[in-house]
Amino acid sequence: GAVVSQHPSWVICKSGTSVKIECRSLDFQATTMFWYRQFPKQSLMLMATSNEGSKATYEQGVEKDKFLINHASLTLSTLTVTSAHPEDSSFYICSAPSSGGFTDTQYFGPGTRLTVL
């Protein structure tokens, strides 16, 4: 099946610094990728839709200046958490539809655990 990778798998940073998380589709192209946030023992919350060649679409309540998304190529999307604070500590997950378009089947990355001290 389709494979999506994320890097790093975990990161610890100091408050006020910025952290970049990469999401790659390894064996297929994805014009769209999705970024989720998962709090402990809770469900995934969709943060934004990353679109290759255009601006990301953010869900209501998600600060676009705080969570910068760049879809640099058909296989790479990055999420940068700017000026991170302890409340940004969470598990960040990306996904991509295997067909490259807007289909129903999503393939998920393994997630990135962010801890802000």
Added chain:
Amino acid sequence: GNSVTQMEGPVTLSEEAFLTINCTYTATGYPSLFWYVQYPGEGLQLLLKATKADDKGSNKGFEATYRKETTSFHLEKGSVQVSDSAVYFCALSRGKLTFGTGTQLKVEL
């Protein structure tokens, strides 16, 4: 809007017990329905899906049937194993995925 409701956990079962995790949904139109599984320390994996009413998704002994009349997609397995211990998420798709809150399953010997 779209929403998914699933039973709260944790659900604790003995090995070889029968499993049911309830899931109901609210959506406009006819969404696709999914069950995803998250093993400890790993990302989500698609377990099974159904794209239209009365479809049955199945995988690894798990089954779920798309019931339009009851807007449900309950997950079942006849005999669980310790290795099935994980968090199970019900989800629907109308383009974007909407997830339930997840149900933790613990299977003990």
